[in-house]
Amino acid sequence: MNWTLEVVPVPVTDMDRAKAFYSEKVGFTIDLDDEVAPGVRIIQMTPPGSRCSIAMLQGMPAAPGTKTMAPGTLHGLQLCVVDIEAAHKDLTDRGVDLSPVRHVGATGWESGKGGTWNSFLTFNDPDGNGWVVQEAPSELAER
Structure with missing residues (x-):
């Protein structure tokens, strides 16, 4: 049996502001923006090339046995690209406030690219x- 991660909920305060940020600034594709039940709105977006989407929910009750997250408390979501410098330029050109490219070195985080799997940048959404x-190595993008 395959278990695939397909949707990650992202807690936000303003659905329209978040929709604009993720679609216009980060470049995600809007898959759904709908009121699926009275007072329940879902916006689902997918990063280019990904099978996993993010979803912003308004009015949706928490699933039984779970808790809802407060806006701004989700950290460590990770996207992979084959060219970190091109990704940095694209996000910068779109107006995203982000870190420089860094890598983990002998003294902790150091400036510039590192070796394979060791080049990162970070950003926060409006919340x-x-x-x-x-x-990530380019040969993995072909899988």
Whole structure:
């Protein structure tokens, strides 16, 4: 049996502001923006090339046995790209406030690219949810 991660809920305060940020600034594709039941709105978006989407929910009750997250408390979501410098330029050109490209070195975080799997940048959405972008080897993009 396959278990696939398909949707990650992202807690936000303003659905329209978040929709604009993720679609216009980060470049995600809007898959759904609908009121699925009275007072329940779902916006689902997918990063280019990904099978996993993010969803912002308004009016949706928490699933039984779970708790809802406060806006700005989701951190460490990670996207992978094959060219971290091109990703940095694209996000900068779109107006995203982000970190420089860094890598983990002998003294902790150091400036510039590192070796394979060791180049990162970070950014936050308007609510403070934190994202990491990591450079992955290009041969993995072909899988």
